Amino acid sequence: MSQPKSNKKPAIFFVAKEREPLFSKKNRALLKDPLDDNNPITVQVLGICSALAITVQLKPAVVMTLSVIAVMAASNVIVSILRNAIPNRIRIIVQLVVVASMVILVDQVLRAYAYDVSKQLSIFIGLIITNCIVMGRLEAFALGNGVWKSFLDGVGNAAGYGFMLIAVAFFRELLGSGKLYGYQVIPDALYEMGYENNGLMLLSPMALITLGLIIWAQRARNRKLIEKN
Amino acid sequence: MNRDSNGYTFGFAAAMVLVVASVLAFTASSLKDLQAENVRKEKMQNILSTIGIETDREGAEKLFNTYIVEQLALRNDGSVDEAVDAFSDIKLALEIKKDANDQRFPLYVANVDAATYYIIPLRGAGLWNAIWGYIALNEDKNSIKGVVFDHQGETAGLGAEITQQWFMNRFIDEKIFNTSGELVGISVSKTNNDPNDTDKDDHEVDAISGATITGDGVSDMIIERLQHYLPYLKANHLAYNN
Numbered sequence: 001m002s003q004p005k006s007n008k009k010p011a012i013f014f015v016a017k018e019r020e021p022l023f024s025k026k027n028r029a030l031l032k033d034p035l036d037d038n039n040p041i042t043v044q045v046l047g048i049c050s051a052l053a054i055t056v057q058l059k060p061a062v063v064m065t066l067s068v069i070a071v072m073a074a075s076n077v078i079v080s081i082l083r084n085a086i087p088n089r090i091r092i093i094v095q096l097v098v099v100a101s102m103v104i105l106v107d108q109v110l111r112a113y114a115y116d117v118s119k120q121l122s123i124f125i126g127l128i129i130t131n132c133i134v135m136g137r138l139e140a141f142a143l144g145n146g147v148w149k150s151f152l153d154g155v156g157n158a159a160g161y162g163f164m165l166i167a168v169a170f171f172r173e174l175l176g177s178g179k180l181y182g183y184q185v186i187p188d189a190l191y192e193m194g195y196e197n198n199g200l201m202l203l204s205p206m207a208l209i210t211l212g213l214i215i216w217a218q219r220a221r222n223r224k225l226i227e228k229n
Numbered sequence: 230m231n232r233d234s235n236g237y238t239f240g241f242a243a244a245m246v247l248v249v250a251s252v253l254a255f256t257a258s259s260l261k262d263l264q265a266e267n268v269r270k271e272k273m274q275n276i277l278s279t280i281g282i283e284t285d286r287e288g289a290e291k292l293f294n295t296y297i298v299e300q301l302a303l304r305n306d307g308s309v310d311e312a313v314d315a316f317s318d319i320k321l322a323l324e325i326k327k328d329a330n331d332q333r334f335p336l337y338v339a340n341v342d343a344a345t346y347y348i349i350p351l352r353g354a355g356l357w358n359a360i361w362g363y364i365a366l367n368e369d370k371n372s373i374k375g376v377v378f379d380h381q382g383e384t385a386g387l388g389a390e391i392t393q394q395w396f397m398n399r400f401i402d403e404k405i406f407n408t409s410g411e412l413v414g415i416s417v418s419k420t421n422n423d424p425n426d427t428d429k430d431d432h433e434v435d436a437i438s439g440a441t442i443t444g445d446g447v448s449d450m451i452i453e454r455l456q457h458y459l460p461y462l463k464a465n466h467l468a469y470n471n
Binding site for chain 1: 232237238241242245249252256257263264267
């Protein structure tokens with residue numbers, strides 16, 4: 001068997017050159033970029049399916065956000081630790097296994113400690129596995145970067161995803177049910193004057209339209225995101 | 230080490246599987262008790278909700294013990310099997326696979342403000358997976374006090390709508406016996422021409438569009454389960470109030 005062309009990268013996990021501060025400018029960018037300039041939902045248009053499905057109310061959106069942050073941070077860290085050990089040919093399978101186990105852990109914990117929420121999220125927790133953002137970050141970032149950076153990248157992207165989720169859920173719950181986080185915020189007096197909740201907001205198409213409006217607003221403010229063609 | 234060799238790849242995969250399996254197995258077994266407790270309380274919560282008592286999960290146990298005065302495990306002939314605890318010994322999912330004569334049929338008798346209710350657990354098949362629920366009968370053992378449904382994997386927005394309050398409310402006051410005293414159950418019907426379910430003597434409720442098979446599953450499970458309680462319901466005086 002012939003050795004593959006030697007790329008003499010030493011298999012050391014942490015290379016101690018000049019030490020980069022934990023929150024250097026570059027590292028902060030890893031956290032910050034996905035919130036705006038490189039938002040997974042509004043800019044990369046990933047993870048749309050769950051953004052439609054669980055944004056009827058704020059509460060599940062918040063729990064989904066926290067779950068995705070946990071799953072992404074943990075799986076990014078694990079894949080990053082293993083990045084020099086994972087056999088190239090089965091790396092996608094390894095990533096899938098890591099994500100799937102994280103998701104099952106989250107599911108089990110929710111079922112034990114937040115049963116109602118876990119019932120509400122039901123299949124969507126399982127569907128975190130298929131959330132393109134998770135696999136995308138593992139493949140694109142964690143496989144090639146250090147542990148701390150990967151952690152930040154995971155948290156950042158999940159937060160960027162969650163931020164949009166919560167923004168959409170905010171409008172849908174407010175206009176669709178007149179509530180926020182389950183509490184009524186639109187006063188009864190307004191209903192007596194003839195105001196009605198917009199039932200359409202509760203249906204999936206309005207999630208897409210809300211998202212479209214958010215994308216519009218974001219690009220109006222942040223002009224470098226506008227595609228030139 | 231050559232990371233691209235077959236040996237390494239197989240070795241890595243095997244080690245990964247072992248590690249992941251043990252971590253998951255450990256978590257699952259250490260959280261099992263907490264999860265089972267949640268399921269138990271939810272069951273109490275569901276049973277209570279059929280007789281119009283809403284409670285959060287924490288308060289369920291206390292209210293359950295207050296209002297549920299009897300928990301019976303019936304045989305197919307209507308007699309009571311004292312050896313079986315209706316609430317915790319009978320797992321309906323397993324029970325309904327047995328021969329009817331070997332099954333025990335749980336029945337909860339509730340007493341709320343001097344009114345008696347009979348609560349019967351239901352279980353059947355929806356479109357994708359199991360559906361289940363509880364049906365509470367009024368003192369006449371004919372008209373319905375309330376129902377609650379739940380499901381394993383019905384389609385969100387369609388079949389899963391059976392768990393919505395507006396659907397479950399349609400069953401209230403419907404009758405399970407017809408005027409000649411035959412058990413007919415309640416059908417989830419697409420043709421009952423009564424969208425607001427104002428007719429409470431037609432033994433039908435309005436179906437959900439797009440959820441035909443789940444709806445049929447609900448009808449089937451009601452009649453299938455209720456028929457086993459017939460001896461009990463008939464034995465203790467039956468009023469056909471029509």
